[in-house]
Amino acid sequence: MTSTRYGINAYPSKYNDPAFQKELLNSYGQRSQPRPGRVPADAPDTANDYDRFAFWPDAIAMGSLQGKKFTQVFGAACIKGHDERRLGRSFISFDLKREILVIKATTKLDPRILPPALNPLSAELSFDDIAHQGIHITKKPLSDAIGNPDLLEVTVTVSCRRPPKFFTEFDPGDDGPQYLQGTQYSLYRRRATAMDFATSGLREREAGPIPAIPKGPCAYPTFWNTYRWVFRMDRKKYDRITACANKIRALAQADPEMDLMSLASERARWSIRVLTGEQFKQLYxxxxxxxxxxxxxxxxxxxxxxxxxxxxxxxxxxxxxxxxxxxxxxxxxxxxxxxxxxxxxxxxxxxxxxxxxxxxxxxxxxxxxxxxxxxxxxxxxxxxxxxxxxxxxxxxxxxxxxxxxxxxxxxxxxxxxxxxxxxxxxxxxxxxxxxxxxxxxxxxxxxxxxxxxxxxxxxxxxxxxxxxxxxxxxxxxxxxxxxxxxxxxxxxxxxxxxxxxxxxxFSTSRIVNMKINIAGELPDIQRNGRTFTDGVGIAGKLVLHKAALALGERQGLNANPSVIQFRLGGAKGVLANWPQLVGDEEIRLRPSLIKFTSDLDDLNVIRIAKYQVAFLNRQFINIMCANGVPHDLIIEIFEDAVADIKGFRDRVKQGRLSKADQQLFELCNDFPCMQLIRAGFNTNPLLLDIAAILECRALQDLKWRARVKLSNGVYLIGISDETGILKEGEVFCQFQENDETPAKVVVNEVLICRAPALHPGDVRRVRAVDVPELRHLKNVIVFSTQGERDLPSMLGGGDLDGDDYTLIWDQRFVQTLKVYDPMEYTAPEPISVEEVSQKHLNENFVQYVLNDVLGQVDNCHLALSDYFTPFDPRCLHLSEVHSTAYVIRKYAPINVDFAKTGQAAMLDPSLRPQEWPDFMDKDDARITYESVGILGKIFRLVQSDPHFSPSDLERMGYPSDPRISRYPLHDSLLERLKPLKASYERDLQYDMRRYRVYEPEIPTGIAIRNKRRKRARDQNLNEPLREAYSILVNNVRDAAAKILRDFSFKTTLTPMQVIARHCYALTFEEKYVKQWEQQQQQGAWGGQKVDDDEEEMLRPKPLMSFAWCFWQELLQIVNQPNPEVRKALLASLPADDWEEEEEGDDEDESEEQEQEQEATDTQKAKRPAPRKVSRIAPQLNPSVKKTPIAPFLPPEDSDEDDEE
Structure with a gap:
C-alpha cells in the first residue's frame, strides 16, 4: 500500500485487471482546442457556460473518497486534441444551465485492452447527484516549470452520491454510421451498463443472471464515488475555474440542496492510496x-x-x-x-x-x-x-x-x-x-x-x-x-x-372481512358497438359498509359509501349501491367486469367514493380557452388564488387565518394542524414549517401545473344509471362535503371532462338533473345509459371501471364554452399468439417500456397547442396519437410496426416542437420562448419559483411554549426517552433520504416540487409518506407505553402526558436538545462520532417532529385547568408518589426466547392490530435506580397563570 501527498506523480497507477498490470503512461500531450473546436481556450464571459467552463485535464483518476483520503482504483494520463467527429478527446465541462457535469477521458492506455465503457470514458453527472460540498478545487505552484513561473497544478475532485450516466460508442461496422430515425443525425454512442466495464467481451444480453454484487471490473461503477482531474494551467485559466466555482456557489443561494462547493482550503493536503489489482480484489x-x-x-x-x-x-x-x-x-x-x-x-x-x-x-x-x-x-x-x-x-x-x-x-x-x-x-x-x-x-x-x-x-x-x-x-x-x-x-x-x-x-388492496354472496349476473347495456356499463356492478349496503371499514372508515359519511372500487378473483371495476336490485350482503357482476376465471372469492377493496373538490389543470384550461372560455376569467381565478395563498405562513404565525387558509390546512388531514393552531401552537417551528410547505406546494401547483381549485365543481367517480331514467346528455350528481354539511344535488347545465384532455371535444356540456330515484347515491356522477354513444367514451376515451370525472357548474365557464365534436378513433388490432408464454410476457414488459410515449405526446401537444391552437392539424393528430398510444399501452404494447419491422413505435419528429413555452420548465439547453397564451400568462402570476427552506431551531433561539415547559422534568425519565428519540429520528432520516424530502413533508404527506424529484410525480409520494409517518408515530407511542410500565406516580397529568412533557423538552428546549445532540455526536444510542470534515449535512438539525407523536397529550396539557386549582387538588398527595419501579424480567429476555416469540408475532400480524412497527426501536435502560419524582405542577411563580 502506498500513501502519498496528492500530485501528478500519484497518477502512475495500476489498473486492477490482469491486462493492466504495467505502469501507465504519464506523459502529457499538447493542449488542444476546446471540446467542439468552436470556442477558444480563453473564452470570453459571453460564451455559453458549456464551452466557457470546459477544461482539459492532463490526467484522470477514479476511486473512493472518505474525508481527505482518496483510494485510487483507476488512473491514467489523458490524450488531448479532437476525435474524427471534432469532439474533444478529454475534457470536463460544467454545464450550469442543464446542471450537469460532462466528462470525457481518452486515456493513453492501449485501447485494445480497455473495456467499452473506458474507451473512452464518457459520462454525464447531474448536479443533483454530486455530494453535499462534494466539489473540491486545490492548487499548488509548479515552481520547476521552465519559462512560466505562474504555471499551476490544479486538482478538481468531485464526489458523487451515485454513479453518473455512462455512455459508450458504437462500432460503425461495415454499414457506416447509424442515424436517428427520421433525422440526419448520426447515432455514435449509447448508454453503457455494468457489462460494458468488463474486459471479457461478454455481451449484456447473454451474461446470465444479474448478481446483487457484481464481480471484477463490472463492479467499478458500484464502488467508484469520486473522480479527480489534474490540470496544468496559468493564472488566467485558473481564474476561469474560480469563476465557475463562484457560479456553482451561487446555486446554493436559491436552493440549499445545491450546496456543492467544498469549504476546504484550496491548499488542502490529501492522502492518496493507489491500489494494485491484488489490493483492489482484497478491498472490493x-x-x-x-x-x-x-x-x-x-x-x-x-x-x-x-x-x-x-x-x-x-x-x-x-x-x-x-x-x-x-x-x-x-x-x-x-x-x-x-x-x-x-x-x-x-x-x-x-x-x-x-x-x-x-x-x-x-x-x-x-x-x-x-x-x-x-x-x-x-x-x-x-x-x-x-x-x-x-x-x-x-x-x-x-x-x-x-x-x-x-x-x-x-x-x-x-x-x-x-x-x-x-x-x-x-x-x-x-x-x-x-x-x-x-x-x-x-x-x-x-x-x-x-x-x-x-x-x-x-x-x-x-x-x-x-x-x-x-x-x-x-x-x-x-x-x-x-x-x-x-x-x-x-x-x-x-x-x-x-x-x-x-x-x-398483485394490485394493492385490502380484504373485506365478510362472506360475499354472488347473485345472478347482470347483462351489459350495449349499443352501436359500445358498452354503456363497462366496468360497473352492484352491491348491497352491508358489503359497501364492510369495504369502507376495511379502509379504516368506521363512522360518518364515508362509512357508508355509494360506490367502491374492487377486485374479486378475476373481476375488477366498481360496485354501486342499488338496494332495490341486490340484497344487503350480495353483489352482482357483469361480463365487462370479469377478466378471467378464478376460484378466489375474497372481496378486495381498493378505494371508496369520497367527496373531492374540482381543480383545473393545464390541459383543461388549454381546451376551455380555445373553445371560448374568457382568458380574463382564468386570470381572475388565479389572481384570487395567489392572493389567498401568499403570506400563509405569516398569517399562521400571527394567528390570523382566513377560511381559505383553513381549507389549505385540510390538504394535510393526517396531521392535526388546525387543532394545534387553535390551542395556541401557531408559533411552533414545526407548525410554521408545515405552513411553509403548504404555501410552497400550493404556489408550485399554480405555477407549474396551473392547478387551481374551483369551488363550484367536484371531482368524483363515475357509474352508470341502472334505472334508465336519465336521458341522453343528462347526468345526476349529489355531493356532500362532510358530516356537518347537507347533501346538495346539482341542477343546471354543467361542463364535464376527464384527464387527460387533449382533443378540443374532450370537454362536454351536459345537463345535471335531479332524479328522486337516484338520491341514495352520494359523491358519484351517474351517467345515462341512453343514446347513440356513451358519454364517458367522449371524454378522452374514459370508462366506468374506476375513472374519475370533473363536473363544473360555474356558469361563467358553462355558458361561454363552445362545444367541439368528440374525437372518433379506431383502436389498433391487438397482437395475439396461439399460447402466451413467460417469454411473451417478458418481451411485452420490455416493449411497454420502449413504447411508453404518452408523457412525450402530452408535452408535445401542450407546447404546440400553446404556440398554435388545439385545433391545429398537428395538435389534432397528436390527440389521436395519444388515444391510440393509450389503447396500445393498455391492450397491445407490441404494436404492429414493431412486430413486422423490429422498429419500436416512434413519435414523429415533425410533431416535436422546436421551441418550448416557458411554463413547461424544459431544460435551459432547449430553445424556449415567453408564452403569450393563457398558460404563459398565469404561469407568470407567480413570479419566482416557490421555494422552501426548513427552519433551524438553533437560529430561532429554541422557542418553547411556557405552558408546557413550566412543568418540571426528571432526569431518569429523560434518559429513558433519549434512545427512543434517537430511534425515531434514525427512521425518519432514512425516510427523508429514501424519498428525498424535508422533515415536515413526512407528517403532512405533502411533497413539494424538488429538483431532486424534478421528473417524479410528487403526488405519488403522498400515500407512502403518510404511511411511513403513521408507522413511526405508532411505534413511538407503543415504546413509550412500555417505558411507563417501569414507573408509578400520582399527578393530574396522565402517564402519557408525562411522557409528552419530556419528549417536548427533548425536541424544543435548548438545554435538553443540546445535551441530547452532544451525546449523540459522541456516539450514544448507536450513532457514529461526527467528523465535521466528513459529515454530509443533508438537512438542518435538530429535527422537530418527535414531540408531536404525542400531540393529543400536549393539547391536553395546555388545556389543563388553572394551576392553583390543581395544586389544591394535590395538596394531600406526598411528593414521592410517583417513582420508578424495578425493571421486570422482560428486559432480560434471552435471544432464544426472542426467536421463539417471532413465530407467534408473525401469526398475530395476520390479525388487525394497532400500528406498532419500525425498523429501529430502543432498548430500555436495564440499570434504573428507584428515585422519587415530584408531582407535575408548574412553579408557583409562573407568569402564565393569568393567561390561562
Missing part, C-alpha cells in the same frame, strides 16, 4: 456469504450496493454481529438500522451501540401491511433495500409465510425513473444485445441473484407497470405453476391483455 471483493441466512445476506448485499459498507469490511461486520448476539433476527434488525448511515466508519464501535437499544421483540403490524423486499436495477447497479412495510395484495396475503420468496423489482435510471427517448430506442434496434434494454431483457430472461437465490419474473399490475416495476419470485420457495393455478385460469391470447390479467392479484 465480498467474502463468501453462502453460509449466512438469506435475510442477513440480502441486507449485507444492500449495504454494499448502497455504498454504506465496504466489501472488505463485511467479515468484520459479521464477526461483530455474532459477538453481540446469536439471534439471526436480531442481526437483521441491526443491519436494517445501518441503512440510515452514510457510510460505516467504525464497525467495532457502532454495532455494539446499536445492539444496546435495538434488543426487543419485533412489533406486530397492521393486517393490511406486509414486509416486502424491494430491488432497484439500474444500468450499473443492483440496489437491494431493507424490507419495507407496504400495503398488501392478494398474493402477498396468500404467501404471507413465504415472503422471503417474493421481491418487487423496479428498473430505473441511476437517479430516477428510466425515461426512454428516441436515441435509446434506435440504439436498441441497432444492437439489442447491449445497452439498457438488453439489461432489462437479461433480468427478465435469466433472473436476479439476491441473497444467493435466483428470482424470476411473474407479473406486474397496471400501476406497477407504469413505474417499470415487476414482481419476481424464488421458485424454490413459491412454485410458479401453483401460484398461477391459484390466481386463476387466464385464456387470453392477446399478450398485453394476458399480462394485465396476470397482474390483477
Amino acid at each position: 471483493t465480498p467474502p463468501d456469504m453462502s453460509k449466512l441466512a438469506f435475510s442477513t445476506r440480502t441486507l449485507l448485499e444492500g449495504l454494499i450496493g448502497h455504498g454504506v459498507l465496504k466489501p472488505a469490511n463485511t467479515s468484520e461486520l459479521i464477526v461483530t454481529l455474532r459477538e453481540v448476539s446469536t439471534s439471526t433476527a436480531f442481526h437483521d434488525r441491526i443491519l436494517e438500522a445501518l441503512f440510515s448511515q452514510e457510510i460505516i466508519k467504525d464497525i467495532k464501535a457502532l454495532v455494539p451501540k446499536l445492539a444496546a437499544f435495538l434488543r426487543r421483540r419485533p412489533p406486530c403490524i397492521q393486517a393490511h401491511l406486509v414486509l416486502i423486499r424491494t430491488v432497484l436495477v439500474t444500468p450499473t447497479r443492483v440496489l437491494v433495500g431493507p424490507r419495507q412495510y407496504e400495503p398488501s395484495n392478494s398474493v402477498t396475503r396468500r404467501y404471507s409465510d413465504k415472503l422471503d420468496g417474493i421481491i418487487r423489482v423496479q428498473f430505473t435510471d441511476e437517479e430516477d425513473r428510466l425515461y426512454v427517448v428516441d436515441y435509446l430506442k434506435d440504439a436498441d434496434h441497432i444492437d439489442p444485445a447491449v445497452g439498457l434494454m438488453a439489461r432489462i431483457r437479461r433480468a427478465l430472461q435469466y433472473g436476479l441473484i439476491i441473497g444467493g437465490q435466483t428470482f424470476y419474473p411473474v407479473a406486474s399490475s397496471a400501476s406497477q407497470q407504469k413505474e417499470h416495476s415487476m414482481w419476481f419470485i424464488d421458485t424454490r420457495v413459491i412454485d410458479g405453476l401453483s401460484l398461477r393455478n391459484w390466481m386463476g385460469t387466464v385464456h387470453e391470447t392477446v399478450v398485453a391483455k394476458h399480462a394485465a390479467r396476470m397482474g390483477l392479484p
Whole structure:
C-alpha cells in the first residue's frame, strides 16, 4: 500500500485487471482546442457556460473518497486534441444551465485492452447527484516549470452520491454510421451498463443472471464515488475555474440542496492510496456469504450496493454481529438500522451501540401491511433495500409465510425513473444485445441473484407497470405453476391483455372481512358497438359498509359509501349501491367486469367514493380557452388564488387565518394542524414549517401545473344509471362535503371532462338533473345509459371501471364554452399468439417500456397547442396519437410496426416542437420562448419559483411554549426517552433520504416540487409518506407505553402526558436538545462520532417532529385547568408518589426466547392490530435506580397563570 501527498506523480497507477498490470503512461500531450473546436481556450464571459467552463485535464483518476483520503482504483494520463467527429478527446465541462457535469477521458492506455465503457470514458453527472460540498478545487505552484513561473497544478475532485450516466460508442461496422430515425443525425454512442466495464467481451444480453454484487471490473461503477482531474494551467485559466466555482456557489443561494462547493482550503493536503489489482480484489471483493441466512445476506448485499459498507469490511461486520448476539433476527434488525448511515466508519464501535437499544421483540403490524423486499436495477447497479412495510395484495396475503420468496423489482435510471427517448430506442434496434434494454431483457430472461437465490419474473399490475416495476419470485420457495393455478385460469391470447390479467392479484388492496354472496349476473347495456356499463356492478349496503371499514372508515359519511372500487378473483371495476336490485350482503357482476376465471372469492377493496373538490389543470384550461372560455376569467381565478395563498405562513404565525387558509390546512388531514393552531401552537417551528410547505406546494401547483381549485365543481367517480331514467346528455350528481354539511344535488347545465384532455371535444356540456330515484347515491356522477354513444367514451376515451370525472357548474365557464365534436378513433388490432408464454410476457414488459410515449405526446401537444391552437392539424393528430398510444399501452404494447419491422413505435419528429413555452420548465439547453397564451400568462402570476427552506431551531433561539415547559422534568425519565428519540429520528432520516424530502413533508404527506424529484410525480409520494409517518408515530407511542410500565406516580397529568412533557423538552428546549445532540455526536444510542470534515449535512438539525407523536397529550396539557386549582387538588398527595419501579424480567429476555416469540408475532400480524412497527426501536435502560419524582405542577411563580 502506498500513501502519498496528492500530485501528478500519484497518477502512475495500476489498473486492477490482469491486462493492466504495467505502469501507465504519464506523459502529457499538447493542449488542444476546446471540446467542439468552436470556442477558444480563453473564452470570453459571453460564451455559453458549456464551452466557457470546459477544461482539459492532463490526467484522470477514479476511486473512493472518505474525508481527505482518496483510494485510487483507476488512473491514467489523458490524450488531448479532437476525435474524427471534432469532439474533444478529454475534457470536463460544467454545464450550469442543464446542471450537469460532462466528462470525457481518452486515456493513453492501449485501447485494445480497455473495456467499452473506458474507451473512452464518457459520462454525464447531474448536479443533483454530486455530494453535499462534494466539489473540491486545490492548487499548488509548479515552481520547476521552465519559462512560466505562474504555471499551476490544479486538482478538481468531485464526489458523487451515485454513479453518473455512462455512455459508450458504437462500432460503425461495415454499414457506416447509424442515424436517428427520421433525422440526419448520426447515432455514435449509447448508454453503457455494468457489462460494458468488463474486459471479457461478454455481451449484456447473454451474461446470465444479474448478481446483487457484481464481480471484477463490472463492479467499478458500484464502488467508484469520486473522480479527480489534474490540470496544468496559468493564472488566467485558473481564474476561469474560480469563476465557475463562484457560479456553482451561487446555486446554493436559491436552493440549499445545491450546496456543492467544498469549504476546504484550496491548499488542502490529501492522502492518496493507489491500489494494485491484488489490493483492489482484497478491498472490493465480498467474502463468501453462502453460509449466512438469506435475510442477513440480502441486507449485507444492500449495504454494499448502497455504498454504506465496504466489501472488505463485511467479515468484520459479521464477526461483530455474532459477538453481540446469536439471534439471526436480531442481526437483521441491526443491519436494517445501518441503512440510515452514510457510510460505516467504525464497525467495532457502532454495532455494539446499536445492539444496546435495538434488543426487543419485533412489533406486530397492521393486517393490511406486509414486509416486502424491494430491488432497484439500474444500468450499473443492483440496489437491494431493507424490507419495507407496504400495503398488501392478494398474493402477498396468500404467501404471507413465504415472503422471503417474493421481491418487487423496479428498473430505473441511476437517479430516477428510466425515461426512454428516441436515441435509446434506435440504439436498441441497432444492437439489442447491449445497452439498457438488453439489461432489462437479461433480468427478465435469466433472473436476479439476491441473497444467493435466483428470482424470476411473474407479473406486474397496471400501476406497477407504469413505474417499470415487476414482481419476481424464488421458485424454490413459491412454485410458479401453483401460484398461477391459484390466481386463476387466464385464456387470453392477446399478450398485453394476458399480462394485465396476470397482474390483477398483485394490485394493492385490502380484504373485506365478510362472506360475499354472488347473485345472478347482470347483462351489459350495449349499443352501436359500445358498452354503456363497462366496468360497473352492484352491491348491497352491508358489503359497501364492510369495504369502507376495511379502509379504516368506521363512522360518518364515508362509512357508508355509494360506490367502491374492487377486485374479486378475476373481476375488477366498481360496485354501486342499488338496494332495490341486490340484497344487503350480495353483489352482482357483469361480463365487462370479469377478466378471467378464478376460484378466489375474497372481496378486495381498493378505494371508496369520497367527496373531492374540482381543480383545473393545464390541459383543461388549454381546451376551455380555445373553445371560448374568457382568458380574463382564468386570470381572475388565479389572481384570487395567489392572493389567498401568499403570506400563509405569516398569517399562521400571527394567528390570523382566513377560511381559505383553513381549507389549505385540510390538504394535510393526517396531521392535526388546525387543532394545534387553535390551542395556541401557531408559533411552533414545526407548525410554521408545515405552513411553509403548504404555501410552497400550493404556489408550485399554480405555477407549474396551473392547478387551481374551483369551488363550484367536484371531482368524483363515475357509474352508470341502472334505472334508465336519465336521458341522453343528462347526468345526476349529489355531493356532500362532510358530516356537518347537507347533501346538495346539482341542477343546471354543467361542463364535464376527464384527464387527460387533449382533443378540443374532450370537454362536454351536459345537463345535471335531479332524479328522486337516484338520491341514495352520494359523491358519484351517474351517467345515462341512453343514446347513440356513451358519454364517458367522449371524454378522452374514459370508462366506468374506476375513472374519475370533473363536473363544473360555474356558469361563467358553462355558458361561454363552445362545444367541439368528440374525437372518433379506431383502436389498433391487438397482437395475439396461439399460447402466451413467460417469454411473451417478458418481451411485452420490455416493449411497454420502449413504447411508453404518452408523457412525450402530452408535452408535445401542450407546447404546440400553446404556440398554435388545439385545433391545429398537428395538435389534432397528436390527440389521436395519444388515444391510440393509450389503447396500445393498455391492450397491445407490441404494436404492429414493431412486430413486422423490429422498429419500436416512434413519435414523429415533425410533431416535436422546436421551441418550448416557458411554463413547461424544459431544460435551459432547449430553445424556449415567453408564452403569450393563457398558460404563459398565469404561469407568470407567480413570479419566482416557490421555494422552501426548513427552519433551524438553533437560529430561532429554541422557542418553547411556557405552558408546557413550566412543568418540571426528571432526569431518569429523560434518559429513558433519549434512545427512543434517537430511534425515531434514525427512521425518519432514512425516510427523508429514501424519498428525498424535508422533515415536515413526512407528517403532512405533502411533497413539494424538488429538483431532486424534478421528473417524479410528487403526488405519488403522498400515500407512502403518510404511511411511513403513521408507522413511526405508532411505534413511538407503543415504546413509550412500555417505558411507563417501569414507573408509578400520582399527578393530574396522565402517564402519557408525562411522557409528552419530556419528549417536548427533548425536541424544543435548548438545554435538553443540546445535551441530547452532544451525546449523540459522541456516539450514544448507536450513532457514529461526527467528523465535521466528513459529515454530509443533508438537512438542518435538530429535527422537530418527535414531540408531536404525542400531540393529543400536549393539547391536553395546555388545556389543563388553572394551576392553583390543581395544586389544591394535590395538596394531600406526598411528593414521592410517583417513582420508578424495578425493571421486570422482560428486559432480560434471552435471544432464544426472542426467536421463539417471532413465530407467534408473525401469526398475530395476520390479525388487525394497532400500528406498532419500525425498523429501529430502543432498548430500555436495564440499570434504573428507584428515585422519587415530584408531582407535575408548574412553579408557583409562573407568569402564565393569568393567561390561562
